[in-house]
Amino acid sequence: MKKSFGAGTLAFPTPVWLVGSYxxxxxxxxxxxxxxxxxxxxxxCMTVSLQRPRYSFDAIMERGGYTINVPSERHVKEADFAGIxxxxxxxxxxxxxxxxxxxxxxxxxxxxxxxxxxxxxLVKTVELGVHIQFIGEVVDVxxxxxxxxxxxxxxxxxxxxxxxxxxxxSYHGVGEFLGQAFSxxxxxxxxx
Amino acid sequence: MKKSFGAGTLAFPTPVWLVGSYxxxxxxxxxxxxxxxxxxxxxxCMTVSLQRPRYSFDAIMERGGYTINVPSERHVKEADFAGIxxxxxxxxxxxxxxxxxxxxxxxxxxxxxxxxxxxxxLVKTVELGVHIQFIGEVVDVxxxxxxxxxxxxxxxxxxxxxxxxxxxxSYHGVGEFLGQAFSxxxxxxxxx
Numbered sequence: 001m002k003k004s005f006g007a008g009t010l011a012f013p014t015p016v017w018l019v020g021s022y023x024x025x026x027x028x029x030x031x032x033x034x035x036x037x038x039x040x041x042x043x044x045c046m047t048v049s050l051q052r053p054r055y056s057f058d059a060i061m062e063r064g065g066y067t068i069n070v071p072s073e074r075h076v077k078e079a080d081f082a083g084i085x086x087x088x089x090x091x092x093x094x095x096x097x098x099x100x101x102x103x104x105x106x107x108x109x110x111x112x113x114x115x116x117x118x119x120x121x122l123v124k125t126v127e128l129g130v131h132i133q134f135i136g137e138v139v140d141v142x143x144x145x146x147x148x149x150x151x152x153x154x155x156x157x158x159x160x161x162x163x164x165x166x167x168x169x170s171y172h173g174v175g176e177f178l179g180q181a182f183s184x185x186x187x188x189x190x191x192x
Numbered sequence: 193m194k195k196s197f198g199a200g201t202l203a204f205p206t207p208v209w210l211v212g213s214y215x216x217x218x219x220x221x222x223x224x225x226x227x228x229x230x231x232x233x234x235x236x237c238m239t240v241s242l243q244r245p246r247y248s249f250d251a252i253m254e255r256g257g258y259t260i261n262v263p264s265e266r267h268v269k270e271a272d273f274a275g276i277x278x279x280x281x282x283x284x285x286x287x288x289x290x291x292x293x294x295x296x297x298x299x300x301x302x303x304x305x306x307x308x309x310x311x312x313x314l315v316k317t318v319e320l321g322v323h324i325q326f327i328g329e330v331v332d333v334x335x336x337x338x339x340x341x342x343x344x345x346x347x348x349x350x351x352x353x354x355x356x357x358x359x360x361x362s363y364h365g366v367g368e369f370l371g372q373a374f375s376x377x378x379x380x381x382x383x384x
Binding site for chain 2: 076138144168175
């Protein structure tokens with residue numbers, strides 16, 4: 001039996017990402033978001049949604065760029081913290097001990113301690129309601145060499161991103177490898 | 193040291209969701225997507241991106257509604273299969289043995305075997321490039337009663353959604369509980 005939870009933002013899994021930007025004075029800031037995802041393969045684009053009053057909102061609009069940083073589970077407290085306080089009042093890098101690094105291609109800082117960082121150029125905003133969607137073209141992705149697998153590709157079990165569950169507001173790690181995409185389903189395909 | 197992977201769709205984690213729709217003849221279909229996410233709290237909205245040639249594209253445009261179904265890891269093969277073949281040629285429900293159920297509020301089928309199903313009314317499309325973003329207002333979310341925790345809320349470790357890693361094209365399960373959001377970061381906050 002399925003139970004109805006009505007109309008709401010309840011979907012598993014959602015990401016936990018840190019959006020990096022410089023404010024008008026050049027102070028680096030990060031905010032935590034879970035409303036986002038990849039949205040286009042070519043050009044490569046990602047979306048993150050922000051509320052207009054957020055301190056990062058004007059910063060991104062002014063600079064036209066931002067970073068999406070994938071924290072690993074060892075920084076789950078820092079990631080949560082960056083979603084609780086505002087960069088208007090707090091220097092989140094100083095408070096957490098995380099290290100801001102000027103991005104290579106956009107006017108924004110990335111988080112050195114995050115194993116995967118994505119530089120985005122703002123290309124479009126979409127008004128949706130309480131959230132405005134930022135669509136960013138990915139101009140570069142950098143990954144810690146220590147998080148690459150034997151094939152040279154970023155390895156989920158080394159990056160160890162955080163999974164967020166809305167409603168229960170729970171953070172989870174990633175679990176075991178289940179299979180290879182575009183491959184394990186072929187077993188069914190062959191049987192059709 | 194970070195290694196640059198250039199401009200591409202490389203971000204962890206991404207979801208694995210089945211988008212359900214009826215074609216022009218009323219045949220139920222599902223397609224697998226990983227490019228999507230929650231995008232607005234009020235009104236509650238989610239986004240999924242589809243390429244125009246996909247069989248589901250016209251179906252959703254015509255019916256104005258679709259479902260987002262969260263498969264659990266026990267259906268990882270079926271989820272992969274639904275991303276390999278087209279509903280133009282294959283009855284994916286018949287091939288997988290999954291069960292289509294007419295949604296309550298939109299003109300689309302949901303997948304009975306998926307522990308979490310989300311009914312969406314199409315409210316906007318955004319042209320991005322090879323993908324078109326569908327923005328859907330969530331009109332209902334249903335969750336298997338067997339997947340609720342002691343608090344009555346959907347439990348990540350019972351739903352057991354699938355995590356997709358682009359580039360390595362790997363599927364993963366969810367791992368251990370890491371902490372409570374909007375809570376575990378307060379330890380840092382109190383130290384500021």
